[in-house]
Amino acid sequence: MGLKLDGIASFVAVAESGSISEAARRLQLAKSVVSERLAELERALGATLLHRTTRRLNLTEDGTAFLERATRIVREVEDASADMAERRGTLSGPMRISAPVTFGRMHLGPALYPFLAEHAAIEMTLEFDDRRVDAAADGFDAVVRHGPLLDSRLVAWKLAPSRRVLVASPAYLKRHGTPSSAQQLQDHRAIFYTNRGVADWRFEGPEGAVVVRARAALRLNNGDVMHDAVAAGLGLGLMPSFIAGESLRQGLLQAVDIGLETPQEWLYVAHPEGRRASAKLRAMVEWLRTAFGDPPYWERWREPLTEPVRRAAAKRRQSG
Template identity: 85%
Template structure:
């Protein structure tokens, strides 16, 4: 019996992704090639590894038993090849990452381009997705995320601190007034980011966590559109400084000070527990930390200088017309 490594890799990719189409996309192969390799593995083993229906694929009992060892073999071969490259002083091999859409566009992509140019042997796959993907089940080597680390199955490296700030456009504040405290904030319109699980604004007060609500002007699941909606004057937004920072520097947005701050959070890279950290992943983390800086460059609006927008002057908040 002779099993080919490319057949094992195809089986692992199909089992992890749940479909031949997705496995083919991950492996950069035609569906027909993945199907044939999978069929060859089953012929060689004399066992059916997957139940096939018109809607989905699922592991058979034999497939589930075989998957663990097949996965370990494929990863060990990849790691061995990467280790040999590292012994020669190079970083090489596949590296699959997931990252949030807006952070990826604004900051991660620009930081990655010189890293990849410096290490042409790395074959990176970068997928942008604001949902919290399952790093292990979805086949990622690591995920880049912002916020609290909720999955205990992940091992995380911190990249940079991050704190969400309450902001509004000067035009919105001129029309509706500036809330001076939490009570007045409830009379204003808000732009809410729904991928955090709740549409509430959470702050830290002297007596602990404070949850505030404003009237909903717009609920959405994309940071770019959230930023643009706040700049357009539709309402206030509580957004990470890595999104709001540039507009705070130019004055397109202003900080709204209600005497409370959102909890400090982190940008981090996390890998599935139980997998050793490859040299290329460790090198990437070091590179990103250096590229973002300490404090990160998107926090420059907090520093003194001619571009620094001052927090909006408190004035009596008046109800918005038509709200």
């Protein structure tokens, strides 16, 4: 019995994800199909590749030895397919992308819809998750992320510059006053984004980094809820302008200036090191750069308001 490519691909997906259920989800197959393909592969090889337990699948010694070559076979076939598509001048085939939840909903999805409409042969899977996934181990072609690049095994392309903005609702500032220094900021209530792994705010001053530890009113791991909590007047938040920009422009939120800057950060697309970036991934990156602009459109909150928007913002502040 010869080896079948679909069995090898199923084995690689199971090894990367650690379970048949997750591998089946990635491959868009039934669990029973993936299980049968694995069993057929093991029969063809005459070896057991996986230890099956009630909780997780672990590679056997033979499985570990086979995985490196199996992964290379799958990647080579994917690259060959991508090369043929490029030769035909088309972008086609599967793409699996991970992105943060709020950025994905507000900006990435709307930017990608026309791209996918133009390149209808691309089969994209978008998975929104604020945790920092392992692009290679979790089987992603690329990840979209905001902030510092912490994984040295990734090759990153910058999409757009980004800075976080200290914001509060007009109602909160009316009740508690507007801080104008880092020292005053420590007396205010803070809403912290926990996925950054810190419970403080970091700024840049003339003499270096300034760390502020305000009183935590709420800790959470979602940008949408963070925005809503700040808008509801629970405290101040330090959030990316791609989240706060439109609310700042409409007067729902107000930027707070304490005389310090926030560190420069970036939105980027990163793919696993050692894996050739496909033509469709390169095309997607260029499309997103154009769609977001330079500077990105969510920085327009810094521009002067038009008169109708100014009147509406003033009315909201008065009612608050």
